[in-house]
Amino acid sequence: MTDARPLGTDEATFIAAARSGDTARFALITEPHRRELQVHCYRMLANYEDAQDMTQETFLRAWHKRESFKGHAALRTWLYRIATNVCLDFLEKRHDRTPVPAELADSELGYLQPFPDRMLPEDPQESVVARETIELAFIVAVQRLPPRQRAVFVLRDVLGWPAPKAADALELTVASVTSALQRARATMREQLPGPRLDWRSPATHELSKDERGVVKSYIDAHERNDLDGLISLLRDDLRFAMLPDPGTVTRTAGDAVDGWISGGLFQHGHDDWRGIPTTVNRMPAAALYLRAPGTPDYRLFAIAALRVVDGKIAELTGFDVTGKPWLDLPPAL
Template identity: 50%
Template sequence: MMGADTRLEELGVSGLGEVDEAAFSRLVERHRRELHVHCYRMLASFEDAEDTVQETFLRAWRRRETYQGRSTLRAWLYRIATNACLDLLAKCRPEPATGGEVRWLQPYPDRLLDELPAGDADDPEAVAVARETIELAYLVAVQHLAPRPRAVLILRDVHGWPAKDVAELLGDSVNSVNSALQRARAGLREHLPAQRQDWTGGEPDAGTRELVRRYTEAGVATDIAGIAALLRDDVRCSMPPTPGLHIGRDAVVADWTASGFEGMAGLRPVLTYVNRQPAVAFYHWREQEGAYLPLTIDVLRITGGAITEIVTFHGDRFPGLGLPERLAADGAE
């Protein structure tokens, strides 16, 4: 999961204090995407992660004299980024999520995840961890952990940091870090589907693609019964930042019916991938503008040939996901 890294000896300097601002920027920018994804795992908000990466680079520049090469530049930046996340959480979200929903959850487009360094691409377990720990089910579960155990879990289980390095970052003992990790793993299991294979999407197969096609067609037709036939009995449905988590097919169908979804005309879909999961962006025809404008995007989790979870985001997420701002009547962007 890590890309190329840099040590001081490779730069021919004894400290970052000898590097000018332009050179410093080039050094840290190569780590922007992976730092952004790290902060996103900590915060579950794409926008907060962006702000935190900027804060990380600002802190790194101000503290560049403190980096003497005892660790890699990447590790040093991860330490700063993690602490910046903890500072933001202490200020803005002192309490973890509760009740199975995360109202500040935002999607992460696959096109940006593809920018991550190849890292351990030949290690199937590492690839699986990278994919699974960016899925929305994982992010929601992690947000139910207190910030410091959350940081321990992500650094140890996602990035593979040794306990002593995590302890140094947090100013804690190795025993405390190991204890926090066990508590965090237990807390994570409480909020994840029962089996690991039940919450990983994996590479989409023909069955998954067919299910997405049927969901898309039923969605365009606003055929609630058709969609319901594709849902697992214990399906979960949420729409952050709107409050409310609906669990079970009957509850989900009742919510859609009450919202007036059935009979809505003039929808057009665009298929995409978000958080390594299939997603369907729906556009709604607006006569006044003479175009289809963003409505919602449904991110799907599919298990055993049925839809297990739908997380719906509002149309204001479309630009950040690289989706067109409008579709013309003839379907052109």
């Protein structure tokens, strides 16, 4: 595997650390790659906690394989190769992570977790954290792909690796990589709506004024116990899911609201809210806290990730985080 490049400072320093067996130097050199490798593992696995674990496993494997690194490729490339294969090994062992059939609703993807923006690389390469390739809809669509096809797609179309480089990393032929990429692209186009098929185009990062305003209004409606105000924020064709609960996907605002009402939203026991605006997956989000009757604190209850279109909520994906410390958010207010 080669990037056709001279030996760089990182590579030379890594080789010296590998030969000396110096774990501290090894950690110092590899640690700056942790966050982008974690994003890579997240795209492969759709689960933030698993991505953390597999990133750590990547560093362990890199340490054990350190003497095999000769500097013919960039250190970053070598680490991505290891991370990709760590994820493939994980997927091979986990029977609950088989590709999600297209006909199943996203609620069947019970292991999906949001990715906290605070854990994105601080000085990222554009391809690593392009908003179009980390939003929840994109991550879910990737899970429709078989694992090796998934790896080809992420390496080629997200990271922009040339076919020979991806083939070498996966120990495939260039022809196999090309074929797998064509099939993956076809599946992705079937899963994503038209405006979101531009995952290889220049990316956006910042929230729009509309997005910031909608998440504020969403939190305000909860804190005022205002169902009508909440309804006014929704598009008629709202797509709603509450994870990890199966069978919660609805595809109209009316159905979503009916479910919320039948579940007791804004009724006794679910009528004393506080919220914090945040972002996950480069999307506007609200961390919602609920105070149960007779208790002094508002406890972290759910994280709601919103996709806003023309000033209205088009998709609302809720994540039940009751009793779980999550995203470095305070557990109580």
